[in-house]
Structures are given as C-alpha cells and as structure tokens.
Amino acid sequence: MATDYDTPRDARDGDGGSDDSIEALKGRREDKQSPVVDADPEAAEGLELPGADLSGEELTVQVVPLQHDEFTCATCFLVHHRTRLGATDRDGRPACRDCAA
Ligand SMILES: [Zn+2]
Numbered sequence: 001m002a003t004d005y006d007t008p009r010d011a012r013d014g015d016g017g018s019d020d021s022i023e024a025l026k027g028r029r030e031d032k033q034s035p036v037v038d039a040d041p042e043a044a045e046g047l048e049l050p051g052a053d054l055s056g057e058e059l060t061v062q063v064v065p066l067q068h069d070e071f072t073c074a075t076c077f078l079v080h081h082r083t084r085l086g087a088t089d090r091d092g093r094p095a096c097r098d099c100a101a
Pocket of ligand 1 (some may be wrong): 073076077078095096097098099100
C-alpha cells in the first residue's frame with residue numbers, strides 16, 4: 001500500500017507519542033513491505049520457466065510440413081484440411097469453418 005504523505009496527520013501524532021518514534025515507523029514499514037514468499041522450494045523444482053533451455057529436448061511427434069491439400073487459417077493459424085475451408089477474407093486468406101462461422 002502506498003503511503004499518502006499528503007494526508008493530514010491526526011493532532012495526537014504530533015505529540016511525539018512513543019509509538020511514532022523513527023525506529024517504530026521504520027519497523028512498521030518494513031513489515032508491510034516485506035514480500036510474501038510462500039512458494040514451496042520443492043514444488044518449484046519441477047517448474048519449467050518460459051525461455052528455459054530446451055535444446056536438449058527431443059520432439060515426440062513428427063513434424064510434417066504443410067501438405068498440398070491443407071491450408072493455414074489466417075485467423076486461428078491452425079493448419080486444416082482443405083475440406084475444413086470455410087471462407088476466404090477480402091485479402092484472399094483462408095479461414096477455417098470455425099473462424100468463418
Ligand atoms: Zn481458424
């Protein structure tokens with residue numbers, strides 16, 4: 001929570017109460033700003049972060065290039081069989097039936 005320094009203080013705050021010593025204020029502020037780290041280190045072990053080095057990984061599926069009877073939908077970018085062609089937009093780009101609907 002951001003501290004609003006423009007907020008007028010209560011009159012009693014100016015009386016130098018023991019609660020308002022610099023040390024007490026510092027301690028309070030640190031308490032509020034300490035980040036809450038509740039992540040379980042063991043749970044994070046199997047976590048894969050985006051951008052992780054996957055160069056050692058091997059594909060488990062065979063990648064087949066676009067076939068002559070297939071098209072890439074210009075809207076969802078999925079490759080569909082020609083029979084799934086719904087329409088072409090005004091630029092002549094194909095859209096699948098799902099996207100053309
Ligand atoms: Zn589509």
